[in-house]
Amino acid sequence: MKTWEQWMQNQERQMALQTALTLLEYDMETQAPEEARKYTARVIGILNSMLQEETLSEENQRLLEKLAGKKSLTVEQAAMVRRAEKERQRLAAIPADEYREYSELAASSTGIWARARREGDFSLFAPTLEKMLEMTKRFAVRRAKKGQDPYDVLLDEYEETFTREALDPFFSLLKSELTSLLRELTPVVQRVDDSFLHRHCSAERQRQFAGRLADYMGFDRKRGTTAESEHPFTTNLHNHDVRFTNHFYEDQPASAIFTAIHEGGHALYEQGIRDDLTQTPVGGGTSCGMHESQSRFYENVLGRDENFWKPLYGDLQDMLPEAFGDVSLHEFILAVNKPQPSLIRTEADELTYSLHILIRYELEKQLFDGDLEVRDLPEAWNAKMEEVLGIRPENDREGVLQDIHWAQGSFGYFPSYALGNAFAAQLYHQMRKALPVEELLAQGKLSVITAYLREHIHQYGGTRNSRQLLCEVTGEEFNPRYYVEYLREKFTGLYLSRE
Amino acid sequence: MKTWEQWMQNQERQMALQTALTLLEYDMETQAPEEARKYTARVIGILNSMLQEETLSEENQRLLEKLAGKKSLTVEQAAMVRRAEKERQRLAAIPADEYREYSELAASSTGIWARARREGDFSLFAPTLEKMLEMTKRFAVRRAKKGQDPYDVLLDEYEETFTREALDPFFSLLKSELTSLLRELTPVVQRVDDSFLHRHCSAERQRQFAGRLADYMGFDRKRGTTAESEHPFTTNLHNHDVRFTNHFYEDQPASAIFTAIHEGGHALYEQGIRDDLTQTPVGGGTSCGMHESQSRFYENVLGRDENFWKPLYGDLQDMLPEAFGDVSLHEFILAVNKPQPSLIRTEADELTYSLHILIRYELEKQLFDGDLEVRDLPEAWNAKMEEVLGIRPENDREGVLQDIHWAQGSFGYFPSYALGNAFAAQLYHQMRKALPVEELLAQGKLSVITAYLREHIHQYGGTRNSRQLLCEVTGEEFNPRYYVEYLREKFTGLYLSRE
Numbered sequence: 001m002k003t004w005e006q007w008m009q010n011q012e013r014q015m016a017l018q019t020a021l022t023l024l025e026y027d028m029e030t031q032a033p034e035e036a037r038k039y040t041a042r043v044i045g046i047l048n049s050m051l052q053e054e055t056l057s058e059e060n061q062r063l064l065e066k067l068a069g070k071k072s073l074t075v076e077q078a079a080m081v082r083r084a085e086k087e088r089q090r091l092a093a094i095p096a097d098e099y100r101e102y103s104e105l106a107a108s109s110t111g112i113w114a115r116a117r118r119e120g121d122f123s124l125f126a127p128t129l130e131k132m133l134e135m136t137k138r139f140a141v142r143r144a145k146k147g148q149d150p151y152d153v154l155l156d157e158y159e160e161t162f163t164r165e166a167l168d169p170f171f172s173l174l175k176s177e178l179t180s181l182l183r184e185l186t187p188v189v190q191r192v193d194d195s196f197l198h199r200h201c202s203a204e205r206q207r208q209f210a211g212r213l214a215d216y217m218g219f220d221r222k223r224g225t226t227a228e229s230e231h232p233f234t235t236n237l238h239n240h241d242v243r244f245t246n247h248f249y250e251d252q253p254a255s256a257i258f259t260a261i262h263e264g265g266h267a268l269y270e271q272g273i274r275d276d277l278t279q280t281p282v283g284g285g286t287s288c289g290m291h292e293s294q295s296r297f298y299e300n301v302l303g304r305d306e307n308f309w310k311p312l313y314g315d316l317q318d319m320l321p322e323a324f325g326d327v328s329l330h331e332f333i334l335a336v337n338k339p340q341p342s343l344i345r346t347e348a349d350e351l352t353y354s355l356h357i358l359i360r361y362e363l364e365k366q367l368f369d370g371d372l373e374v375r376d377l378p379e380a381w382n383a384k385m386e387e388v389l390g391i392r393p394e395n396d397r398e399g400v401l402q403d404i405h406w407a408q409g410s411f412g413y414f415p416s417y418a419l420g421n422a423f424a425a426q427l428y429h430q431m432r433k434a435l436p437v438e439e440l441l442a443q444g445k446l447s448v449i450t451a452y453l454r455e456h457i458h459q460y461g462g463t464r465n466s467r468q469l470l471c472e473v474t475g476e477e478f479n480p481r482y483y484v485e486y487l488r489e490k491f492t493g494l495y496l497s498r499e
Numbered sequence: 500m501k502t503w504e505q506w507m508q509n510q511e512r513q514m515a516l517q518t519a520l521t522l523l524e525y526d527m528e529t530q531a532p533e534e535a536r537k538y539t540a541r542v543i544g545i546l547n548s549m550l551q552e553e554t555l556s557e558e559n560q561r562l563l564e565k566l567a568g569k570k571s572l573t574v575e576q577a578a579m580v581r582r583a584e585k586e587r588q589r590l591a592a593i594p595a596d597e598y599r600e601y602s603e604l605a606a607s608s609t610g611i612w613a614r615a616r617r618e619g620d621f622s623l624f625a626p627t628l629e630k631m632l633e634m635t636k637r638f639a640v641r642r643a644k645k646g647q648d649p650y651d652v653l654l655d656e657y658e659e660t661f662t663r664e665a666l667d668p669f670f671s672l673l674k675s676e677l678t679s680l681l682r683e684l685t686p687v688v689q690r691v692d693d694s695f696l697h698r699h700c701s702a703e704r705q706r707q708f709a710g711r712l713a714d715y716m717g718f719d720r721k722r723g724t725t726a727e728s729e730h731p732f733t734t735n736l737h738n739h740d741v742r743f744t745n746h747f748y749e750d751q752p753a754s755a756i757f758t759a760i761h762e763g764g765h766a767l768y769e770q771g772i773r774d775d776l777t778q779t780p781v782g783g784g785t786s787c788g789m790h791e792s793q794s795r796f797y798e799n800v801l802g803r804d805e806n807f808w809k810p811l812y813g814d815l816q817d818m819l820p821e822a823f824g825d826v827s828l829h830e831f832i833l834a835v836n837k838p839q840p841s842l843i844r845t846e847a848d849e850l851t852y853s854l855h856i857l858i859r860y861e862l863e864k865q866l867f868d869g870d871l872e873v874r875d876l877p878e879a880w881n882a883k884m885e886e887v888l889g890i891r892p893e894n895d896r897e898g899v900l901q902d903i904h905w906a907q908g909s910f911g912y913f914p915s916y917a918l919g920n921a922f923a924a925q926l927y928h929q930m931r932k933a934l935p936v937e938e939l940l941a942q943g944k945l946s947v948i949t950a951y952l953r954e955h956i957h958q959y960g961g962t963r964n965s966r967q968l969l970c971e972v973t974g975e976e977f978n979p980r981y982y983v984e985y986l987r988e989k990f991t992g993l994y995l996s997r998e
Binding site: 012013015016017019020021023024027031032033034035036038039040042043046047050221222223224225227237238240241278279 | 511512514515516518519520522523526530531532533534535537538539541542545546549720721722723724726736737739740777778
């Protein structure tokens, strides 16, 4: 099959450029020196231009057209073609000079955001954010099909088919159910002591324990590595080189612990992808939402369960005695699950987390609909926080400046975090029919659970989208009710039934 | 000037690919996981192919031809064109498929070398080395002009104009002078105690002290960073992102100390290049030899001088008391300069160092002349060691497997180390006329010395070659006599005059 081989040759050039870009971006967030950014951003801009050129070459287009019609393709091959064609269409809508400018800006703006955040001064970041938003909007408008909402174009990019029409009822369900559950719980949980989560803890021993957790989860160090960054993340050059980062705050030991489990979940997904998909367009996890379903499943469903900690809690007490030496496992679990309105999304408890996402979703819609200007964003943010969670940030560092995403140009990305939670709950409901999850956790047999996910989700990489995977695994369409039920069962079980 | 701008646009694509390759290679030696190598080597192969294509494009060739004739170019512009044309010619001689294969092999073979070295088994590395050598030879033969020796093609690549004709008398001078000086010194220096250099020292505190040294030297951390690797090296994405590595052996504290000063010297060179040359073909140091002249000047001429340590030795004793607490500064200096035949080049003293290079030069000539087969290399290596230094490695780990260079395909590179020593001595001879070097060192004013080098060498990047720089700074052609005199003066001063 000559066309296929020609296309693979074509494809591998795009893959190589993409891999280099992934490493350059990872490096920028983890170890590149401060003054490198401007110059390295230029390199990133140029390589993105070259990637766009390769993607839009007549040759690539011709081969993709030919392959799209082929009946003889395997499921995997057809998925590769479909994904590549989607990417080609995305890039075709953006003029070369604008794409170069955008890529360079995205690479340098995280540095500007970081500085603004450090100094707690939104005005330092506002002009860059305005520009990012304006360009992202402009590209989305160009990409939109007739009658299509530009924000929907972006939503679909991060989570296929989950446009406003699907998300509005989803978030509306979450808003009413989660806030009502939170109201029920608040009087009781106020008495739960979590003050020890702010005890001072050696960063070096946190680092060691985070490493221990990664090993415990089965993170394969021959095929991955870890580093540190302000905003933790997971990335992959390919499924034999998966990297995740963490941060270590001496007054918040729980942050590094649950970050390790969260990012470890992302990493296990990437490491679990089959080798016949390596370095192809479907060689990574299928979507942001499905990725979050894995990371948040490990972090919250497993990682905040008392059974998960039975084989580990002694080690934690030994390694961080200053924080946990006099805290029982049950007290630890009650504290790390304690639902309460808080300011920082990444440190939020499992119940309020999706409400943080809701806020960002509503603000993004307003930004895209032209109902909100960037300069009014801090105030709008604070007002939304007050409306939804009943608390108000005292400064932009703990408000609108807390997330890196908009600096990277990732508008439409946030909803996938909430979707991930819902996907995870639906998958968990099914998993419990097949596996004695609590028992396995208590026995330290996390690998059995990971093997289940590998078999049903991880191995497929990008060959199926989230809706397909959910359907295949659970025999049912996406259903957010499982998420709401899961939260209700878990939180009433933890805090109300013991009253 | 439209042609210039067109060419710059062309050029920046090559620069971007080269920068990505630099980072991929740096990453592979410092942090990439073990199993990534095969897949990342593929990426490196593809990007090298693309770089070759860009370099050989008709457009690039046409613009270079046009620019080569222009009288209106500045000195810097003319140097950029000259360097780019030389690189174009280099790549033009290698067929695309062979270059891809070669690049991929070079990227994966350092991993094979590292394993063979770890296991002390040359046979694991021999087939890869044979292939590297065969390909390097084949390309050199293609690139050779009529009547030109293929090995000369490679020598010229690392150090312009320094072919066999120049190197044979150079090494012959070193052989007779250095071995005769070593013979004179040996009876005396045998009594010098250097046993404390093998005392056990915490790696973590060595790491801290190495960091202290980098700061002391003026390494700019806003424009550079450090990491660890088995074989220390310095690299640069551009002059605002210069990186060097070190290794920390608990039983050899001096190794990390002098590696820090050596690599720090390389790094200062790159950080000292003018910003109008950044990200151009002349944006890096001019040659391997001139680079080594800087690193070895800092390491040996400055770093092994008693005056250098006057402001620092107390700190060293405080940080590594287990090794140096009871050792006087003078004893330390006598030990770290002690000339004695040894097996490992990178740990060799300043006097015998160039004899290690001589051995590699002679073996490379034999390999290229067809007088030596790869399979006979271990024995030839050991025999040469015995002939020149009078000692024989007990295994290949401390023999033929000790260096990474051949695994990377760098044949013809080694001589530049010895040349660097000689360049450094000639520059030092001139510098002493302008600066009170010993006084400055003793007063901790290293920055004055660095400023001198920055003014006379660093700032120019690749706009002048080594011979031109030497001539401009010293008013004289390259003259290796300064090196021999420097060694005689230093070593007789240190060990004989005190008799």
